[in-house]
Amino acid sequence: MHFIVEKRFRENMKLVVRPWRGILTGGTLTATSAIAMVVALQVPLNLSIGTAGTAAALTGFTGTDSVEQAVRERNDPRISQSTLLKSPDDRGDHGCIDQLLVTSFTPYDECVIGDKTSDRTMVLLGDSHAYQWGNAFDALGRKLNVKVVTVIKSGCSPEVYKITREDLGREYTECPQWRKTALAYIEKLKPDVIAVANRVQYTTVREGAEDTFKTLRATGSKLVYLTDTPKPTFSVPDCLAEQSDNPAECTLRAETAVDLPDFRKLEREVAEEYGATVINTLPAFCADGYCPAVIGGHVVYWDNSHMTGSYAESLVPFLEPAFKQALAG
Secondary structure, eight states, rough: OOOHHHHHHHHHHHHHHHHHHHHTTTOOOOOOHHHHHHHHHHHHGGGGGGGTTOOOOOOOOOSSHHHHHHHHHHTSSSOOOOHHHHHGOOOOOOOOOBBBOOOOOOOGGGGGEETTTTTEEEEEEHHHHHHHHHHHHHHHHHTTTTTEEEEEEEOOOOOOOEETTTTTTEEEEEHHHHHHHHHHHHHHHOOOOEEEOOOOOTTOHHHHHHHHHHHHHTTTEEEOOOOOOOSSSHHHHHHHHHHTTTTTOOOOEEHHHHHOHHHHHHHHHHHHHTOOEEEGGGGGTTTTEEEOEETTTESSSSSSOBOHHHHHHHTHHHHHHHHHHHHHO
């Protein structure tokens, strides 16, 4: 999912989770949206999910036991109505992301997060599945006293392979052009640590992944690779709104959400081959074959692909050990 498409999708979600926006704007609704709007009018304003109407304990991830607890509580997740209503907008707000038609990377103020005054530097490289970690890396950078530069482009994997986009109706030529300039910037910057995260794709090829990791290793930076997060096949906020009587329906089955296992394995193998520390992110999302939609009072995803900024920020303790070690040299 890429941000031009995501923007339209997110706006549609607002009509479902916050139906009055559609009423006030007087926008034309499709038949499907109209049905969803009726459901939303009947449900979200009178939620009975867990502790709706009262303040839920917004702890997010506090260890793998919190994920296991969320699996056990999937029929009665601890989530407030206000948290659910805010979830489609909880995209995170730290870092920058270049859009589809941008062909070169040029850092600007919003690209720098974490401890902006630090002499130590970390790069977060990837696509929108790297951008979703922005809140976590901002907090992590401030905690570990390291400046974080986000080098991110929508729909553009840092790995080399051909991408064809239906919305553009052609090959995504802007991606390799941008990637070339992004890698050149990183080579010149020579950060202490480079963190790589991206959406796993079935078009991934080993040679393309190796090309990128070979370039990154040559910088002399410590490499950290974050495995891809689970991918819902539906809008999680909409599901929670519509399934208030049966929220377990919104729990993801790991066998579906952890998609493309062969390609996930390929990327992990290449990262390890080139000396990267690999952070398996799945224990922060899934347990016992399930990936809950709500963990520690937080909605985990703001759409059908990306985690919320608030849940990402709660994952700082999960990420900290690997990055602390990488920064130690």
